[in-house]
Amino acid sequence: MEDTESYKIRLAIFKWLEQLIPLYDYVLNWEQLTKGFYYANIPIPLIGAKGIWKPKAINKYPISITTVQKSIYTDEFIDDETLYYSYRGEDHCHPDNVGLRDAMNDQIPLIYFHQLLKGVYHVTWPIFIVGDEPDKLRFTASVESYNVLTNSSLLQEPEAKYRRKYQTKEVLIRLHQKSFRERILHAYREHCAICNLQHRSLLDAAHIIPDHDGGKPEVSNGLSLCKIHHAAYDQNILGISPDYKVEIRNDILSEIDGPMLKYGLQEMNGHKLILPHSVKNKPDKNGLDFRYQQFKSA
Numbered sequence: 633m634e635d636t637e638s639y640k641i642r643l644a645i646f647k648w649l650e651q652l653i654p655l656y657d658y659v660l661n662w663e664q665l666t667k668g669f670y671y672a673n674i675p676i677p678l679i680g681a682k683g684i685w686k687p688k689a690i691n692k693y694p695i696s697i698t699t700v701q702k703s704i705y706t707d708e709f710i711d712d713e714t715l716y717y718s719y720r721g722e723d724h725c726h727p728d729n730v731g732l733r734d735a736m737n738d739q740i741p742l743i744y745f746h747q748l749l750k751g752v753y754h755v756t757w758p759i760f761i762v763g764d765e766p767d768k769l770r771f772t773a774s775v776e777s778y779n780v781l782t783n784s785s786l787l788q789e790p791e792a793k794y795r796r797k798y799q800t801k802e803v804l805i806r807l808h809q810k811s812f813r814e815r816i817l818h819a820y821r822e823h824c825a826i827c828n829l830q831h832r833s834l835l836d837a838a839h840i841i842p843d844h845d846g847g848k849p850e851v852s853n854g855l856s857l858c859k860i861h862h863a864a865y866d867q868n869i870l871g872i873s874p875d876y877k878v879e880i881r882n883d884i885l886s887e888i889d890g891p892m893l894k895y896g897l898q899e900m901n902g903h904k905l906i907l908p909h910s911v912k913n914k915p916d917k918n919g920l921d922f923r924y925q926q927f928k929s930a
């Protein structure tokens with residue numbers, strides 16, 4: 633069992649996250665997580681230098697686990713339904729591993745941070761550690777709904793296993809989407825590759841080859857586009873040639889309408905894409921060509 637004061641802090645942290653998450657769409661930065669939460673006027677960092685993190689104000693159990701990209705620990709979602717979390721080092725009895733094992737045995741809710749970019753994290757909570765695999769040096773974790781925390785009888789019910797499996801799957805899908813979005817927006821310095829719009833909330837990470845056609849979640853298979861240009865690209869109102877030129881469909885070029893059509897679409901005809909600096913992040917020419925052929929025959 634967790635002592636009352638620690639549990640109070642834990643719940644206050646969850647409540648704080650619940651208010652913050654809708655504003656930031658599940659993505660928070662290092663600054664917000666290390667300096668943002670106060671309990672009784674004392675700042676409590678929710679993330680630390682170590683992957684398994686316990687702030688001083690909380691006794692015994694950790695508050696969060698963090699996966700860092702290219703970390704020496706491999707946390708991979710092998711079957712897209714389970715979240716694996718590597719031990720710290722190889723010592724089963726390292727205090728951090730013991731802390732997480734205790735959290736599993738006593739079913740203590742935790743937060744899971746997944747680093748998307750340096751200093752940028754996808755936030756998931758509550759999660760529970762549900763398995764310990766000493767031979768593989770890893771734990772397994774499961775996502776739970778927030779409202780279950782306030783209704784303890786729900787934690788015991790037999791459907792919990794299926795609900796958690798479903799929620800975990802949903803979170804992992806969202807995590808992959810956010811990861812793709814953050815990497816694309818970062819590579820394109822947060823602007824639309826066609827019109828240069830720099831309003832983050834109006835930007836999408838568009839796929840060149842869609843998921844269902846085997847498109848990979850790599851930056852070279854994406855474009856940072858504003859909402860209107862994303863929709864226009866997906867509907868073949870505009871095409872992008874393999875040499876990075878924007879083309880507006882002929883019938884659209886001759887239409888007469890308001891300023892959005894004139895400035896937003898017609899005047900983009902012949903524009904060169906604004907591209908990422910690094911060669912490996914530039915849009916894949918084969919992918920662009922595949923889509924361009926579809927646009928030409930539309």
Ligand SMILES: [Zn+2]
Nearest residue numbers: 824827858861
């Ligand atoms: Zn645009």
